[in-house]
Amino acid sequence: MLQQRSSRLLSSLSHNFSRTAASELNASLRCRSSRAYSIHADASVGTKIQDIDPTKLSVTKTTTPKGLLPPEELIFGRNFTDHMLSLEWTASQGWLPSRITPYQNLSLDPATCVFHYAFEAFEGMKAYKDKEGNVRLFRPDLNMARLNKSSARIALPTFDGAAMIDLIGKFVKLDERFIPDARGYSLYLRPTMIGTQRTLGVGPPASALLYVIASPVGPYYPTGFKAVSLEATDYAVRAWPGGVGDKKLGANYAPCIVPQMQAASRGFHQNLWLFGEEEYVTEVGTMNLFAAIKNKDGQPELLTAPLDGTILEGVTRDSVLDLARERLVPQGWKVTERKFTMKEVADAVDEGRMMEVFGAGTAAIVSPVRRISWKGRMVECGLADNVEAGPITLQMKDWIEDIQYGVEEHAWSHKVL
Amino acid sequence: MLQQRSSRLLSSLSHNFSRTAASELNASLRCRSSRAYSIHADASVGTKIQDIDPTKLSVTKTTTPKGLLPPEELIFGRNFTDHMLSLEWTASQGWLPSRITPYQNLSLDPATCVFHYAFEAFEGMKAYKDKEGNVRLFRPDLNMARLNKSSARIALPTFDGAAMIDLIGKFVKLDERFIPDARGYSLYLRPTMIGTQRTLGVGPPASALLYVIASPVGPYYPTGFKAVSLEATDYAVRAWPGGVGDKKLGANYAPCIVPQMQAASRGFHQNLWLFGEEEYVTEVGTMNLFAAIKNKDGQPELLTAPLDGTILEGVTRDSVLDLARERLVPQGWKVTERKFTMKEVADAVDEGRMMEVFGAGTAAIVSPVRRISWKGRMVECGLADNVEAGPITLQMKDWIEDIQYGVEEHAWSHKVL
Numbered sequence: 001m002l003q004q005r006s007s008r009l010l011s012s013l014s015h016n017f018s019r020t021a022a023s024e025l026n027a028s029l030r031c032r033s034s035r036a037y038s039i040h041a042d043a044s045v046g047t048k049i050q051d052i053d054p055t056k057l058s059v060t061k062t063t064t065p066k067g068l069l070p071p072e073e074l075i076f077g078r079n080f081t082d083h084m085l086s087l088e089w090t091a092s093q094g095w096l097p098s099r100i101t102p103y104q105n106l107s108l109d110p111a112t113c114v115f116h117y118a119f120e121a122f123e124g125m126k127a128y129k130d131k132e133g134n135v136r137l138f139r140p141d142l143n144m145a146r147l148n149k150s151s152a153r154i155a156l157p158t159f160d161g162a163a164m165i166d167l168i169g170k171f172v173k174l175d176e177r178f179i180p181d182a183r184g185y186s187l188y189l190r191p192t193m194i195g196t197q198r199t200l201g202v203g204p205p206a207s208a209l210l211y212v213i214a215s216p217v218g219p220y221y222p223t224g225f226k227a228v229s230l231e232a233t234d235y236a237v238r239a240w241p242g243g244v245g246d247k248k249l250g251a252n253y254a255p256c257i258v259p260q261m262q263a264a265s266r267g268f269h270q271n272l273w274l275f276g277e278e279e280y281v282t283e284v285g286t287m288n289l290f291a292a293i294k295n296k297d298g299q300p301e302l303l304t305a306p307l308d309g310t311i312l313e314g315v316t317r318d319s320v321l322d323l324a325r326e327r328l329v330p331q332g333w334k335v336t337e338r339k340f341t342m343k344e345v346a347d348a349v350d351e352g353r354m355m356e357v358f359g360a361g362t363a364a365i366v367s368p369v370r371r372i373s374w375k376g377r378m379v380e381c382g383l384a385d386n387v388e389a390g391p392i393t394l395q396m397k398d399w400i401e402d403i404q405y406g407v408e409e410h411a412w413s414h415k416v417l
Numbered sequence: 418m419l420q421q422r423s424s425r426l427l428s429s430l431s432h433n434f435s436r437t438a439a440s441e442l443n444a445s446l447r448c449r450s451s452r453a454y455s456i457h458a459d460a461s462v463g464t465k466i467q468d469i470d471p472t473k474l475s476v477t478k479t480t481t482p483k484g485l486l487p488p489e490e491l492i493f494g495r496n497f498t499d500h501m502l503s504l505e506w507t508a509s510q511g512w513l514p515s516r517i518t519p520y521q522n523l524s525l526d527p528a529t530c531v532f533h534y535a536f537e538a539f540e541g542m543k544a545y546k547d548k549e550g551n552v553r554l555f556r557p558d559l560n561m562a563r564l565n566k567s568s569a570r571i572a573l574p575t576f577d578g579a580a581m582i583d584l585i586g587k588f589v590k591l592d593e594r595f596i597p598d599a600r601g602y603s604l605y606l607r608p609t610m611i612g613t614q615r616t617l618g619v620g621p622p623a624s625a626l627l628y629v630i631a632s633p634v635g636p637y638y639p640t641g642f643k644a645v646s647l648e649a650t651d652y653a654v655r656a657w658p659g660g661v662g663d664k665k666l667g668a669n670y671a672p673c674i675v676p677q678m679q680a681a682s683r684g685f686h687q688n689l690w691l692f693g694e695e696e697y698v699t700e701v702g703t704m705n706l707f708a709a710i711k712n713k714d715g716q717p718e719l720l721t722a723p724l725d726g727t728i729l730e731g732v733t734r735d736s737v738l739d740l741a742r743e744r745l746v747p748q749g750w751k752v753t754e755r756k757f758t759m760k761e762v763a764d765a766v767d768e769g770r771m772m773e774v775f776g777a778g779t780a781a782i783v784s785p786v787r788r789i790s791w792k793g794r795m796v797e798c799g800l801a802d803n804v805e806a807g808p809i810t811l812q813m814k815d816w817i818e819d820i821q822y823g824v825e826e827h828a829w830s831h832k833v834l
Contacts, residue, residue: 077528077617084527105524106532110501110630111494115523115611117674118535118667154671155678190617194532195671200494200607200632202703204674213527215617235659242654244672250535251668254571254612255661257534257621261572286619 050094052087052159054166059174062102071180074218076363077188081175081214085167088196089157091206098167100174103213109198113205119195120250121150124362125315126186127172127214127416129179130406135172135416138404140165142315143191150247151193155204164191168212169416175214183405184219188362220364225389227370228359230272230284231263232342238273239282239310246309260285270359272372275310279342282310287359287367288317291345291381292392294353301334302392308339316360316400319412323399328392345372346379356390357381365400368393467511469504469576471583476591479519488597491635493780494605498592498631502584505613506574508623515584517591520630526615530622536612537667538567541779542732543603544589544631544833546596547823552589552833555821557582559732560608567664568610572621581608585629586833592631600822601636605779637781642806644787645776647689647701648680649759655690655699656727663726677702687776689789692727696759699727704776704784705734708762708798709809711770718751719809725756733777733817736829740816745809762789763796773807774798782817785810 062082069079080103087098113119123143128136144161152158172179172187179187191212195205236259238252239245245252256271263271270285282305283289291303302324305311324335348354357369368389372379382390389397402408406415479499486496497520504515530536540560545553561578569575589596589604596604608629612622653676655669656662662669673688680688687702699722700706708720719741722728741752765771774786785806789796799807806814819825823832 075616075618080528103527106527107522107524110520110523110609110628111497111607111632114532115537115609116539116607116667117670118537119671120532120535122533153675155674188617190528190533192527192532199492200605201492202670202674202677204678211527215528237657237659240654240657240660242652243657243660249668249671250533251671253534253619254536254666254668257572257619258570260619261621 050096052095052098052163052167054098054163054170056097057100057167057170058097059100059170060102061174064102068178069216071182071185071216071218072222074180074185074216076217077190077215079215081178081187081216083171083175084214085171085212087159087167087210089208089210091204095157095159100171106209106211108196111198111200112195113197113199114194116200117195117202118249118251119154119156119205119208121147121154121156121193122248122250123147123189123191124248125189125191126217126362126404127176127179127189128186128404128406129176129181132406133181134406135169135176135179136404136406137165137168137172137414137416139315139319139412140168140414142318146248146313146315147191147193150249153244153247154195154249154251156193156195156208159210164210165414171212172214173416178214178216180216180218183401184222186217186404188215188217189213190215217363220367225368225393227368227383227388228269229267229370230270230372231266231268232274232279232372232374233259233263233271234274234279235259237275240275241309243310246307246311246313248312252312256285266373268373274342278339280339281305281342281345283312284359284369286363287361288312288314289357289359289369290317290320291340291348291357292355292390293345293348294355295334296353299332299334300328300355301336302328303336303338303340306337306339314360314362316362316365319400320360320366320396323396327399342372342374342379345381346374346377349379349381354380354382356383356392358390358393358396360396366393366396467513469512469515469580469584471515471580471587473514474517474584474587475514476517476587477519478591481519485595486633488599488602488635489639491597491602491633493634494607494632496632498595498604498633500588500592501631502588502629504576504584504627506576506625506627508621512574512576517588523626523628525613528615528617529612530614530616531611533617534612534619535666535668536571536573536622536625538564538571538573538610539665539667540564540606540608541665542606542608543634543779543821544593544596544606545603545821545823546593546598549823550598551823552586552593552596553821553823554582554585554589554831554833556732556736556829557585557831559735563665563730563732564608564610567666570661570664571612571666571668573610573612573625574627576627581627582831588629589631590833595631595633597633597635600818601639603634603821605632605634606630607632634780637784642785642810644785644800644805645686646684646787647687647789648683648685649691649696649789649791650676650680650688651691651696652676654692656692658726660727663724663728663730665729669729673702683790685790691759695756697756698722698759698762700729701776701786703780704778705729705731706774706776706786707734707737708757708765708774709772709807710762710765711772712751713770716749716751717745717772718753719745720753720755720757723754723756731777731779733779733782736817737777737783737813740813744816759789759791759796762798763791763794766796766798771797771799773800773809775807775810775813777813783810783813
């Protein structure tokens, strides 16, 4: 729906990012004025700004195809396929014809704004191979809608998501030999939007580059689930109301590394971001967080933080919620998006009401949590010593993987033709 | 002093960013544990991590020197000098020998972490030419200290600031013909630190690049001061306690563009960031803010927001405060760093106690403010219609420029030998 809104807006705009950005701000930041602004409006008078046209694609194949790594040697995001997909944008012309080329370095002026002001947004998504050999994407429309929202928030251009999915499909088909043919394996896709204006003035970039690279990856837990330990972080804050924590921007990542290293130095896999004096549970390192708790009436409840602007709008989060509403609610579960505190989690443990906790994200799908270090105590999240994942965690992984690999035909799985 | 601390730390560290980063967090984020962490510790066992050695510099001069633009055609950050200074860093070796080369594009793998996770920090500083033809820098030690703090906060390497100032001096001397020989003109220097690791895993970069480019600039107000109008922004929030708003990171800039464009669409030059329900005045677009107000006892007070972690630690801000304490306090002024609200500013105007308001930053030194749009009213900041700057604004510009251009010999002015 967002994608449609975005497309509709695009076709009626003289300059495609500005009004989308304004609309985004109006909607999500409760801007006091609904008046849209138009920067560079003069530049586009009498010019038709082009959206992405997937029929305008040039393909230059590599003359030095790479060898395939043994699947067990694949490391996330380290090796890439033979090609990449690139689209340039300028404020005066819009999206220029797309190109598939051999994977290659970007050559950029040292004054390019992406190096100075973090004009960068990205997505993480995967291509899977099903038993019939088809290539499938999982809910790519959500990734494209989110990239548009992220881009608009930092004055980068937006685009027609369906056209981009078409191009990504062509790119993935060209490099499909890199997708290992086994459950748990996939081709990680990284659509990336960067500002490419070559001046140091702080303003909206007048040029940008959208590119997609692809890295074959193995299962996150090659030998079965391993529950992780988290450290609750209260001395640093990832996101705040009125900020950009709900967008997939580079700006949200670099500042998280040192707290993550701090947690690692004390033996924890990731840190859990708390917010405010209330110590609301927000999200984990690079995942959304779910807690399955028996509430005081004895009803099992699957809880996650609401999309209040401080939480990444995870595609896996959304999928877990939808599946839980469809398949767990009939079994007596309550499924809730609401603010909840670390104390609530600890109370549930103390009162024997904790069932399980897991993270949700594209890399691992779900990631079971064994314990959370909080205020000098260890909050044990319901797993017996010899158990690495709770039943809901296991169930969610199966349900989602069945859809991703086409075992269950589902509208979320997009077959690349 | 920070620089000394940083140097001292560097010499005793096996891996130079991690403990500086930890120390930074401990100091400024009130980290609960003082235990330092060490990531990659194994990699550096038995290896001497090198700091910057300014004697190890290779210089490759351009064979195609650029022509000089007429001074009146200079635009901030658009044209650059003939050369650039570059230093590579790796986690295992530390800082590799520095290079001055012709100004040239960077060639980077599309998976490089600077494009995805905003591993980027920068500085803005200037080189000036004095009447004797000497090249001078203004408080470069503060820029180097801040770049070290910014870098450490996002797990990028730190370095010996004095060694880097030495190298910057050599670079500026080589390109000194680009510095226009007149008051108000200067060579804007942009030290930039980026993470260059070529993987998509979210973690501390194992390689980085520190480079400096230089752009000749004219006076910010070529025909004399022009007071600016600001729009107070309450629907978006630039920084948060426990966040990174006090660091000069790319991450703090891209998210500010759309609110700035919104303000521009309504006819304002910049937006003024308010914070919290109290509507504390924090900073303007790319400047710190000062208000000169007669307090209720009739004493003139120069006010600015305190360094509470949400304010950029501006070099010009610090200079204005120091000069005010040295030269205005003996004249009966009070100089205060404290939280103050937009309502306090408006009350001062309503009660006839407003004297003047100005921004402070490297680009303009000081920038007078005529009015601030706030909650549907215009808060007029003490300037008569035919006046473009108040006396304190004018005085500060003169004092600071006299030091920058060597008219007044001062410890803040660093003569490049």
